[in-house]
Amino acid sequence: MKEKGRSPEAATGPTIPMRSFLTYLAALGLAVLAAGLLVTRPEVVPDSALAGLAGDPVAGEAVFWAAGCASCHAAEGAQGEDRLILSGGQRFASDFGTFVAPNISPHPDAGIGEWDFADFVTALQEGTSPEGRHYYPAFPYTAYRLAERQDLADLWAFWQGLPPSEVPSLAHEVGFPFSIRRAVGVWNLLNLQDDFALAGDLDAEEARGRYLVEALAHCAECHTPRDALGGLDRSAWMAGAPNPSGSGTIPALTPDRLTWSVGEIAAYLNDGFTPDFDSAGGHMVSVIRNMAMLPEADRLAIAAYLKTLPPAGE
Structure with missing residues (x-):
């Protein structure tokens, strides 16, 4: 026997018409799209x-x-x-x-x-x-x-x-x-990051080297591995990476892997010769031509910075 005074809607709760539901979904989708366009918009320096x-x-x-x-x-x-x-x-x-x-x-x-x-x-x-x-x-x-x-x-x-x-x-x-x-x-x-990968207290020479390596010379672009989306893996900073050309690997520059002295690193950045009389090859030849144009103090600063890096994989 049907209970008096109660409609089927009252028994089951209010319903949302399909048209209103679709309108809500469309509005939500547009809001998400607008937010996405906003946060991914190209930024400009005024x-x-x-x-x-x-x-x-x-x-x-x-x-x-x-x-x-x-x-x-x-x-x-x-x-x-x-x-x-x-x-x-x-x-x-x-x-x-x-x-x-x-x-x-x-x-x-x-x-x-x-x-x-x-x-x-x-x-x-x-x-x-x-x-x-x-x-x-x-x-x-x-x-x-x-x-x-x-x-x-x-x-x-x-x-x-x-x-x-x-x-x-x-x-x-x-x-x-x-x-x-x-x-x-x-x-x-x-x-995008607005801080240096190597944190902590550095002396003036090491800080200059960090600036040259991380900001201007962008050494990590080649010497740091990348994640699946192509971003630099900061947990393995300067720990070496596969060569994008598919041929071999780009070496690690951390002090446990690059054991040359500060003076030897600076000399290599000036003339391209390693301590064991080998020479630079590939794209590094052009990099060394650039580095040779800098003051000796900058090459020594880069070497000092490399000596402050944590071991590869740590």
Whole structure:
């Protein structure tokens, strides 16, 4: 017998009409999408953050060599003054595709001659192009974001005097889904750091070496292993890594693996010869050409920093 005064709805509780439920799901989906777009948006350094910075091109040349710009952006095999022509074209294989270094010479069309200083710093420290697109992290903005902006101002001043090149940039060879640039914003959320990997108290020489290695020279990009998404594994900092080319491994630079003295490391960074009279090969040849342009004190500082690293795997 049906109980008086109670409808079937009252017995089972209120129901939500299907149309309202779908509207709710759509609104929730849009909210999630909007939040995702917000947190993965390309970041920009405003002009106001750079006010008062004046660059010194002489100091900027040292930054140029320390930052290794020619190692990637000069033509393959470039020698001498030709290393100042940043026409791009070198290819870098990875698990995500092959990245091709672009023309970053001051050419107004083929290069970055139309950029201003804020565009330059935004690219180097946020990985964002003047068009508001993410750069791929094959470009080591993850390290350059730790650079002092005065150094970047000096570098920009030096850049103005570099020779322009009209060689066009080539497209990266990256397939789906890695070709979705917005996804780099998610990668940035997981991997961008605003502190040095090596913490703790360092003396002035060691701190200078840390700055050179971690911020400018971005040595960890090759000498530190990566996780499945391509981010640096900070728990194995400078502990060696597979060679992205697929040939061999890149050696560890931790003191338990690299047992050379501070003086021997500094000498190797100057002339490329190891203590047992072997010589540098591969991409390291270009790196040493850069390091040889720095003051001896900087090479000694890099060596001192390497001696402070924890053993590989600890």
